[in-house]
């Protein structure tokens with residue numbers, strides 16, 4: 407379904423007075439409100455095609471109805487999100503869950519919603535029907551050359567799909583590793599993986615990047631071959647200048663200092679992409695900002711500091727993507743919440759008084775340094791984010807409008823109650 411612009415305009419009209427009251431307070435308080443609003447308008451977050459349906463746990467799956475049944479319907483869902491918030495102008499596809507049979511048609515359908523294609527994702531962590539070799543014991547690391555070749559060919563195929571869609575990056579997440587001590591020769595597994603990645607790297611077009619995503623555990627529980635940022639960085643460095651590390655917030659061991667990891671990867675010029683989500687225990691894939699919003703702010707604080715130090719463009723020089731799953735929420739509502747949480751953290755981090763912070767650091771004034779960060783974090787930037795949305799043509803309150811317009815009911819009407827989207 408298409409969301410007509412007049413519905414957003416009506417909604418904004420009704421909410422305008424209250425919004426302007428809140429906004430004027432903050433624009434008076436915040437000296438650089440205008441450039442922050444502009445940065446927020448420019449900042450786009452890619453929606454993963456696999457997060458538009460209700461996710462399952464290994465215990466069950468409880469679909470809420472109206473889930474997209476095809477790639478076209480997934481694109482329409484992201485189009486809806488983008489119409490509401492004007493900040494989700496990209497989609498990240500997972501192959502083979504979402505094979506575009508007609509690249510041109512899919513590309514123009516996406517363009518009709520103002521969407522472009524962000525990183526393409528390969529899948530060598532599941533066996534597909536009629537697949538010749540199994541990935542039970544890994545893919546790019548496998549002891550059998552034929553299995554490795556199948557996984558390499560798949561990644562090259564994903565690049566081809568991406569080229570047809572105008573994407574310019576590939577994310578490789580491997581479930582490769584071992585479940586028990588003794589199962590794997592770590593060094594040989596690394597070397598085989600490196601060799602396989604090198605073949606994929608060779609097939610990358612000149613203007614493409616490859617993101618090597620790491621994950622500490624699961625589905626392998628003793629070792630993961632790309633288990634941490636160190637091994638990812640090692641792979642990326644060995645591969646060459648088109649290879650980067652991708653940080654997924656849920657892929658660390660408990661209490662890891664992710665903001666420090668981000669800072670060092672940026673220093674090395676090797677941070678390429680980001681998967682946002684939140685977690686309490688493991689790779690929980692929860693709504694961004696639902697558990698540890700302060701950590702998210704601290705991460706953005708390092709992102710901005712590190713990107714500015716290198717003269718990078720916040721909006722375009724890293725791949726910003728959500729990677730989440732929703733067991734008990736409406737996926738579209740959840741994604742609206744996630745995008746907003748990302749924008750809030752970004753806006754708060756933009757508020758940090760960086761020269762004062764450096765002064766405090768140079769004077770070893772720990773208290774002052776903490777105050778400066780928390781001053782920014784405790785500022786209510788919601789009106790700024792809403793204003794950025796309004797100026798871009800989105801809704802002041804996307805979630806409220808989504809509910810008011812009964813969008814989920816309409817989708818159920820169109821698609822039916824018992825539909826299941828492809829994905830995990």
Ligand code: AFD
Pocket residue numbers: 456527579619654681689729830
């Ligand atoms: C995994 C990783 C990776 C992968 C996704 C698949 O986060 O990004 O593509 O889930 O659903 O845990």
Ligand code: MN
Pocket residue numbers: 579619654681729
């Ligand atoms: Mn991920």
Ligand code: MN
Pocket residue numbers: 654656657689691729
């Ligand atoms: Mn994950």
